[in-house]
Amino acid sequence: MFKTFVFLFFFIFFVATAAAEVDIDLTLGEEINEVCAGCHGEYGEGGKNGEYPRLAGLPAAYISAQLKLFKDEKRKNMPMRPYANERELPDEDIPSVAAYLSQIKLTSQMPEFDESITAYEKLLVAKKVFNIPKLEGDIEWGEELYIDDCQLCHGKKGAGKEDSDTPPLTGQYTQYMIKQIKQFAKEERWHEYSEALFAEMEPDEIQAIMAYLSITDD
Ligand code: HEC
Ligand code: HEC
Known part of the structure; x- marks a missing residue:
């Protein structure tokens, strides 16, 4: 009986704190x-x-x-x-x-x-x-680059992952993302593996990935 009581007490306590946190x-x-x-x-x-x-x-x-x-x-x-x-x-x-x-x-x-x-x-x-306004660029090449380097985290067709800290890349302004990528490359904003992913990325590669994302439906 006592054990059940203690269990219930802690159970209610944890549910209450968990609810308070969110x-x-x-x-x-x-x-x-x-x-x-x-x-x-x-x-x-x-x-x-x-x-x-x-x-x-x-x-x-x-x-x-x-x-x-x-x-x-x-x-x-x-x-x-x-x-x-x-x-x-x-x-x-x-x-x-x-x-x-x-x-x-x-x-x-x-x-x-x-x-x-x-x-x-x-x-x-x-x-x-x-x-999102469509962006000029080599869409097919952009898709290849996206699949090789970005899809693993940002999901199929840039849809991102629900309930995660990884954002979608479709449905976002390409000009904004280009600016972010420049910041990642200069380490002004943190991104995982930014050195390998962005430091050496050429402007036409960025343009191609963004052109692909700009025509992809989310
Ligand atoms: C290892 C997982 C991973 C890979 C691979 C990856 N990303 Fe990301 N990306 C993230 C995460 C996580 C964030 C959020 C970073 C933060 O916490 O600020 C992010 C953020 C971004 C943002 C900022 C979006 C916004 O709304 O501000 C852009 C743009 C971006 N990534 C582009 C790319 C591109 C392009 C590639 C492929 C060349 C790529 N990422 C590969 C995980 C990844
Ligand atoms: C005075 C204009 C201004 C106001 C007001 C403002 N923001 Fe922003 N916000 C910005 C700008 C500019 C950026 C892009 C920063 C960059 O280029 O890195 C931004 C970026 C963001 C981002 C990052 C988006 C991404 O994809 O990574 C979030 C989240 C955000 N704002 C949330 C908010 C919230 C919530 C409020 C209200 C409490 C707010 N902002 C009010 C100007 C503003």
């Missing part, structure tokens, strides 16, 4: 996003051809990890600096905004509507239609 509040996430929207767009769609990256649909674990890196200034970026500090974005709020952004679904095509839909509803749907 306290996700999507309403709070939505409120926080009003600040982020100034740059990243109302639906996390990003903007200015990738000056502001897309956040919608990225894995929550990846968004959280990046926000912590900005906060600790391990990933240095001036525009993000005022928004990722402890006062503006306390640690316990990070999972909520990450979960909120992660569940936003953007579509690549305007769906077909039946007549009952109002013009306003149509407008709301249209705002979530999002496409």
